Each structure stands twice: as structure tokens, then as C-alpha cells.
Amino acid sequence: MDDPDAPPAGAPGEFVHARMIAPKTILYTDASGRDQIREGGSRSWRDCNAGNIRKGDFSINAGAIGDDGSFAIFPSEELGKAAIIALLKTSAYIKLTLKAAIFRYAPPSENNSDAYAKFIHEHTGIPLAAVLADLKAEDFRKIARTIQVIEGWKPGIIRANAPPAPLMNESIGVASSAASATQDWMAIARREAALPARERSEWPDPDENPRILYYFKIGAPWFEVAGGDEVDWCAAFVNFCLVTSGHMGTDHPGARSFYWNKKKQFHVLAGPQPGAIAVRRYAPFSDLKWATGTGHVGFVVSWTSSAVTLLGGNQGNTVCERTFPRLEKNSAGTKQSEFVAFLMPVIV
Known part of the structure; x- marks a missing residue:
């Protein structure tokens, strides 16, 4: 970034930094200074944060490269879903049943936790009484994909970060x-x-x-x-x-x-x-x-x-x-x- 030359041509590589630059607009930048904008869509999609995980020490350790003021921004959809799995495997969750884990993840003060848990059960087939420590890797992936749906993942527009074209050429x-x-x-x-x-x-x-x-x-x-x-x-x-x-x-x-x-x-x-x-x-x-x-x-x-x-x-x-x-x-x-x-x- 500290270079007078323009970034190299080509599509961006792995993003290393991201931030909100306008309402519903996230700017992602790779190590070479190439960047990309995610605009519109849902917050979870803009942030590549399928689980709408809040910013903080956990999200940083899970690979977040920025935040939008409240929620973490991850470099890719895959890492965003991996963060959900990583969170569910922490000591705060791993010994809980699926239902108890969802009530902690999506507390009643902010969500309809019963409906949230029921949706996950119906779409994954995992019993609500199942203890997370007993689940298989594929079970965690199913839970992460289902949480992505519940959290309202909706794609918007991906575009280059470039100034608008002027109205006049003179x-x-x-x-x-x-x-x-x-x-x-x-x-x-x-x-x-x-x-x-x-x-x-x-x-x-x-x-x-x-x-x-x-x-x-x-x-x-x-x-x-x-x-x-x-x-x-x-x-x-x-x-x-x-x-x-x-x-x-x-x-x-x-x-x-x-x-x-x-x-x-x-x-x-x-x-x-x-x-x-x-x-x-x-x-x-x-x-x-x-x-x-x-x-x-x-x-x-x-x-x-x-x-x-x-x-x-x-x-x-x-x-x-x-x-x-x-x-x-x-x-x-x-x-x-x-x-x-x-x-x-x-x-x-």
C-alpha cells in the first residue's frame, strides 16, 4: 500500500484488509493493493460473515480482516463459515446441546431462539438434544450452512473500486x-x-x-x-x-x-x-x-x-x-x- 506505483493488473488475491467506506459498501484490499467492493445485498454477504459474528478478539483470531463498526469482516465466504464452526468448537459451546448452543449463539433477547433452533434441526437432521462434542465434521458444516441461511445471506454487487466517470471530457x-x-x-x-x-x-x-x-x-x-x-x-x-x-x-x-x-x-x-x-x-x-x-x-x-x-x-x-x-x-x-x-x- 505504501508504494507510488499502481497495483499490479489482474484480479485481487487473498484479501488482507477490509472496511466499510459508505453505507452498505465494503472495500476489500489484497496485499498488493488491488481491491474490490461489495455493495448492497445483506450485511452477512457484504462482510463475508455468514454467521454475523460480532467484531472482537475471537473474530480476529478466526481470521477477520476488519469490521463494519459492529460485525467482523472476513476475507472470504469460506472463512466466514469456518469462523462459525470455530466458535461452536470453543469451550463456551462444545459441551452444550445443539439447542442450548443456539440459545447462546442467538439469544432470545435478540432473536426468536426457538424458531432458530427448530430451523437448524429441520434442515440438518441433527437432534436438538445432541451434544456438539459428539458431532462429526460434516454436522458442523451443515450447521454453518444453515446459520448462513437464517442470518439472511443475500448477494449484492461485486465491483471494482474505481472513481466514477466524469460527466464531461473537457x-x-x-x-x-x-x-x-x-x-x-x-x-x-x-x-x-x-x-x-x-x-x-x-x-x-x-x-x-x-x-x-x-x-x-x-x-x-x-x-x-x-x-x-x-x-x-x-x-x-x-x-x-x-x-x-x-x-x-x-x-x-x-x-x-x-x-x-x-x-x-x-x-x-x-x-x-x-x-x-x-x-x-x-x-x-x-x-x-x-x-x-x-x-x-x-x-x-x-x-x-x-x-x-x-x-x-x-x-x-x-x-x-x-x-x-x-x-x-x-x-x-x-x-x-x-x-x-x-x-x-x-x-x-
Whole structure:
């Protein structure tokens, strides 16, 4: 994922990470960065979680690669059903009768447990008085398949994770169309900037601002924020605003990921526009791909011929507006920083 090059061509391999990116929409990603979206259908289908197993230590140990906020997401339907079997074989279940196990799995406070147990008995032929420890492997597979049915497995749409096609092909028209729709992510950015200072700023050690950590969780959930809220978080903030408003982010914690534009989810603009994403790079500049190195990213508020004002995160350790020179050199005339891209999300 931390690579400036686009993922290799071809169908995704085994998924290693998944998360909800919009209502009824789960994004799955493999180790090479190739991804796929499951959209619509039932929650159990979207999550590859045939038993609607809740997130937690058990699901992680059973192979979950993410969660939708409440329920675990597994990398495949097969592993989702295997998790049901693994759960029924734990010490909390294995000594119970089938009926008692179902009453624990689908408690009366949330389900019609009697009907649930009866359905499993009728469709598997396994007596409700049978003890799970006495069942054969095929019996467990039958139970898992039947639970999948009861939990409402209903397929939706599987599609590529790609930006929508623009309405217009002319670059000026596209940029204009996009600019007219910037109020959604800019409204979110302004809302964050209007929060009390402590809520939108880094906290002195050893405390960590949970709001900043949440930006990472939404904008780059695979990234381990080892340094807490002191890790550079400008890109996490921009991604948070984009994703929360229903647009594609970069799923990466670095400003350089916007410059990469790997999925072509951004139009490259000739210069700043209101609400555009502005990418600023710091020296060195020798690597044309910008595979490593630091930078800054934020949303354009205003500009002159020599400076750009951004609304962004990690600007003086907070969310605020701040003005940056378009080009900065040291006393020897060596370039120290420069705006290298102005971008607008693809919008239909």
C-alpha cells in the first residue's frame, strides 16, 4: 500500500484488509493493493460473515480482516463459515446441546431462539438434544450452512473500486463541475476547524487526542499510528473529509499519496481552485516518483501569485487555515518546498 506505483493488473488475491467506506459498501484490499467492493445485498454477504459474528478478539483470531463498526469482516465466504464452526468448537459451546448452543449463539433477547433452533434441526437432521462434542465434521458444516441461511445471506454487487466517470471530457468543464460540488468535503473540514481548540489539536504527551486518531482510522485504517497524535496527520485529515463526504481518498497516511493519484480518482488541475486539494512537497526532490519523503496536503481556501492559503489538519498541530509560500528556497537558493499538485476529486 505504501508504494507510488499502481497495483499490479489482474484480479485481487487473498484479501488482507477490509472496511466499510459508505453505507452498505465494503472495500476489500489484497496485499498488493488491488481491491474490490461489495455493495448492497445483506450485511452477512457484504462482510463475508455468514454467521454475523460480532467484531472482537475471537473474530480476529478466526481470521477477520476488519469490521463494519459492529460485525467482523472476513476475507472470504469460506472463512466466514469456518469462523462459525470455530466458535461452536470453543469451550463456551462444545459441551452444550445443539439447542442450548443456539440459545447462546442467538439469544432470545435478540432473536426468536426457538424458531432458530427448530430451523437448524429441520434442515440438518441433527437432534436438538445432541451434544456438539459428539458431532462429526460434516454436522458442523451443515450447521454453518444453515446459520448462513437464517442470518439472511443475500448477494449484492461485486465491483471494482474505481472513481466514477466524469460527466464531461473537457478538463475545464470537469474542473468546473467538481468545484461546484466541493461544499460537501469543505463543509466537513470547516466543521472540524470550528471545534474547540482542544478537540481539534494535538494533546501534550502522554495523552492522545482520539479525534486525530479517528482521522487515521477512517482515512488510512491499515496504518498503525505508533506515534499517536504526533504522527503527521495532514493526509489523514484530508482523507477523512473526503471519505466522510462520500468521495474516494487515498487510503494512505502520507501527503505524497495524493501526488501518486494511483486510482486516477483526482483530476490534475493547472492551478489552485476553491476547495481543491493542494499538495506541497519538501526537499529532497531527486525522486521523481516521491516514493518516500515528507510533504503537506490541505484544501485550498484562497491564493495569490506567491502563496496559497489552506484549510487543513496538522497546521500548527491543529485544524485551521494557514498560508504557505508557493515556492520556498534557502539562502543558497536551493529549493526547500513547493506546491507540486492541485487536484479535484472525480465527480459525476
